[in-house]
Amino acid sequence: MVKFGNLKRNYLSIKDEINEAVMRVLEKGWFVLGEEGTKFEEEFSNFCGKEFGVGVNSGTDALKLALKAINIQQGDEVITVPNTAIPTVMAIIEAGAKPVFVDVGEDYLIDVSKIENAITPKTKAIMPVHLYGQVCEMKTILRIAERNNLKVIEDCAQAHGAEYKGKRVPIGNIGCFSFYPSKNLGAYGEGGMIITNEEKVCEKLKLLRNYGQSSRYDAKILGLNSRLDEVQAAILRVKLKHLEGWNEQRRKYAQKYNQNLNEIIKIPKENLFNKHVYHLYVIALKNRKEIMENLKREGIDTGIHYPIPLHLQEAFNYLNYKAGDFPVAEKNSKEILSLPIFPELEESEISEVCEKLNGVLQSYL
Ligand SMILES: Cc1ncc(COP(=O)(O)O)c(C=O)c1O
Numbered sequence: 001m002v003k004f005g006n007l008k009r010n011y012l013s014i015k016d017e018i019n020e021a022v023m024r025v026l027e028k029g030w031f032v033l034g035e036e037g038t039k040f041e042e043e044f045s046n047f048c049g050k051e052f053g054v055g056v057n058s059g060t061d062a063l064k065l066a067l068k069a070i071n072i073q074q075g076d077e078v079i080t081v082p083n084t085a086i087p088t089v090m091a092i093i094e095a096g097a098k099p100v101f102v103d104v105g106e107d108y109l110i111d112v113s114k115i116e117n118a119i120t121p122k123t124k125a126i127m128p129v130h131l132y133g134q135v136c137e138m139k140t141i142l143r144i145a146e147r148n149n150l151k152v153i154e155d156c157a158q159a160h161g162a163e164y165k166g167k168r169v170p171i172g173n174i175g176c177f178s179f180y181p182s183k184n185l186g187a188y189g190e191g192g193m194i195i196t197n198e199e200k201v202c203e204k205l206k207l208l209r210n211y212g213q214s215s216r217y218d219a220k221i222l223g224l225n226s227r228l229d230e231v232q233a234a235i236l237r238v239k240l241k242h243l244e245g246w247n248e249q250r251r252k253y254a255q256k257y258n259q260n261l262n263e264i265i266k267i268p269k270e271n272l273f274n275k276h277v278y279h280l281y282v283i284a285l286k287n288r289k290e291i292m293e294n295l296k297r298e299g300i301d302t303g304i305h306y307p308i309p310l311h312l313q314e315a316f317n318y319l320n321y322k323a324g325d326f327p328v329a330e331k332n333s334k335e336i337l338s339l340p341i342f343p344e345l346e347e348s349e350i351s352e353v354c355e356k357l358n359g360v361l362q363s364y365l
Contacts, residue, residue: 002340002349004301005182009344014238018188021234028230033210036233043240045195047161048168048175052202054194055228056209059157059178062192063091065226066176067125069194069204070151072097076124080155081110082309082321083329084129087178088155089310092127099319101311103326107269108132108282108336111328112140116148125151130159130169132305133184133250133279134271138164138171145172156195160185161247163275173197179228179236184250184279185243187232249343250278253350257281257339260354262361266335280305281341287364288337294360300353303338 011018025036041053056062072078074096080088082101092099102118105111110128126145128136138154145152154170156162157178162169169175177183179191194205204221207214212223254276258267266284270276282305285291292302309329311321323330339353 001299002301002345002353004303004338004340005342006344007181007186010186010342011188013344014242017238018235021238022231025230025234031230032227034230036230036237037228040228040233040237040240041193043237044177044193047240047243048170048195050170050175050195051197052195052199054196054202054205054209055233056192056194056205057226057228058087058190059155059176059180059192060087060091060094061209061226062176062178062194063088063127063153063155064094065205065208066153066174066194066196066201067092067095067097068208069201070125070153070174072124075122077120077122078125078127079115079118079123080127081129081131081329082311082326083108083306083332084131084155084310085157085306086310086313086315087157088127088129089316097124098122099310099316101321101326103328104332105328107134107271108332109134109136110141112137112144115141115144119148119150123148123150125153127153127155129155129157130162132268132282133159133162133277134268135159135162135164135169135171135274137271142172157183157192158279159277161243162277165273170195174201179232184247184277185236185239188235189229189232191228191232191236193228246343247277250281250341251276253341253345253347254278254281256347256350257283257341257354260351260358262358264361264365265357278341280338282336282338284332284335285337285361286335288335291357291360291364292337295356298356298360300356301340304333304336305338307333309333 045053076097152172154175156175179187209226212219212221
């Protein structure tokens with residue numbers, strides 16, 4: 001049996017370090033907004049090559065609060081893609097704005113040639129999603145944003161440590177991360193962070209996440225409760241030390257898949273200048289449903305990221321999109337299949353997935 005993920009293996013591989021970090025917090029007896037959180041904000045923003053980090057409760061909150069921090073308001077439009085995780089769009093809506101979709105390219109990332117057509121007088125920001133662990137074509141996106149006076153907030157939830165032209169995400173001034181347990185850098189619970197070079201954005205985020213308070217019982221703006229707790233921050237500090245090694249392991253396994261899968265399978269395309277960190281290893285093939293079922297019978301777990309493009313989700317009917325509006329995203333959603341990829345997999349398990357998938361494919365050739 002090859003599982004799609006195995007967080008227990010991850011814990012066991014760093015058990016002593018994690019136990020020590022958790023005990024340190026418990027024995028100190030300070031659980032929210034303390035030293036661990038501040039240190040992790042410093043360490044992770046350094047890792048990303050940016051000045052500030054603001055820890056929050058989730059990746060969704062990171063996106064929502066980042067939008068609020070740049071003054072996105074009711075009626076504003078934010079451009080993003082229809083093939084991303086649901087929370088990208090929920091965050092835009094929660095911030096009061098309207099999501100406007102742009103189709104993706106063969107690399108599953110925003111098709112930059114289509115962005116300018118989607119800009120209206122109401123557009124305030126672009127939210128590119130570095131999906132599966134690969135960075136979007138940021139040079140063009142930042143140029144379009146500058147030309148049209150738009151902000152850019154990068155959804156980096158799947159791209160911790162991913163690079164574009166030698167630089168780690170976020171490439172622009174604001175990027176949002178999720179530390180959901182299965183992410184490349186995952187907590188043992190919920191967590192998120194906004195990384196930025198803009199001091200004003202950082203200051204506003206620190207108010208927003210803590211009831212709008214500048215100090216205890218003194219609220220300056222409307223805010224809410226979205227804080228990264230000390231236990232999660234201490235765990236993430238331990239895991240951050242391993243992130244580069246884990247990302248390398250993911251890249252090694254992606255290479256192994258690339259080299260060993262039958263060539264009729266569309267393998268992920270790593271764009272020039274990019275360092276993909278393979279949060280997911282996504283292939284595309286015909287007859288996906290049957291192949292997925294056959295693999296399951298053979299003991300191989302797979303996933304689909306994502307089966308329903310967001311413009312066709314019931315919750316977003318009110319946006320009035322219809323089938324056919326985003327043909328590439330729609331075609332991809334019918335053909336993509338995510339294979340197991342995580343650092344604690346054994347090399348023999350990657351071989352097993354290749355052999356079984358190539359075997360199952362024989363009946364469709
Ligand atoms: C692309 C993307 N954006 C946003 C999120 C939201 O993160 P969280 O689950 O931490 O709220 C996720 C994770 O599920 C994601 O994959």
